Amino acid sequence: MKIKIFAMIGFIFVLVLASLVYLTQMQTYARNDNATNTPPKLVNAEPMEMVLIPAGDFQMGCDPDHDAGYACHDDELPLHTVFVSEYFIDKYEVTNEQMAAFLNKRNSNICHGFDCIDMNDPHARLSWNGSYYTVEDGYNHHPVVEVTWYGADIYCSENGKRLPTEAEWEKAAHGKSVQAYPWGDQLPDCSLANFYDFFGSGEFCAGDTKPIGSYPKGASPYGVEDMAGNVWEWVSDSYSSDYYSVSPYYNPHGAMTNKFMVMRGGSFDNKDDTLRTFDRNHHFRLFSSHFNGFRCAVEAESDEYKD
């Protein structure tokens, strides 16, 4: 009898041990699978035309002392401290030429099962000539427009990058402390950004997109350009109007609503207030317009606190 019990206990012990070994193996495989799906980390190499934003705290949201005279909107409050790890962000918006190269490389305008770009819209500067995607004359270096969130997301991931989070976008736009615009608190004019100067001259600066990098005077404290105006930019976060009251301190990734995605920075077609570095817009993922584009970001080497 005793021998039978010992045999039984021994059998159960071996079974449990085997299960543990099996589960550990599976977890290792799962981790490896995930590892192949994440963009490559860039170690000590500055990617072309990207800007390194150091790890550390910054103030996110609207500061009434730096609101450019527009009262803070509810969804920009409360002003709160956020930590973001070190990352690279594109210095410029993604251009028509870059988007055409992406579509030609994959020979498809389908992203996540939907249009990457709304080419049925006459405002799209890209078209299919029967053999490949082409850019309208003169628009190669203008930011791509009519991009869906799906198109922006796949473009970044297939280039080894990803969309910036809303927090990353905002830190790159105004630096550690809040200023109303990338260049400071001074109201915009047509030497600083491409926008609708309704409250100044009463006119559009260009009434259309301008080539990327046309406003170096309007660069952010980190040297990132066109964060105010030219085109609105998709980020990776879902939108929620009260997210700032529940946002985590460490690398926030947005609300779990998944209904609307956040868009930032205003456009050539918008007034001063939408150009504020903390202004928040949102649209369905399939939304596409003559005034919306994007830029990408990517992880840098470490989480170290550097500043």
Ligand SMILES: [Ca+2]
């Ligand atoms: Ca922009």
Ligand SMILES: [Ca+2]
């Ligand atoms: Ca459209």
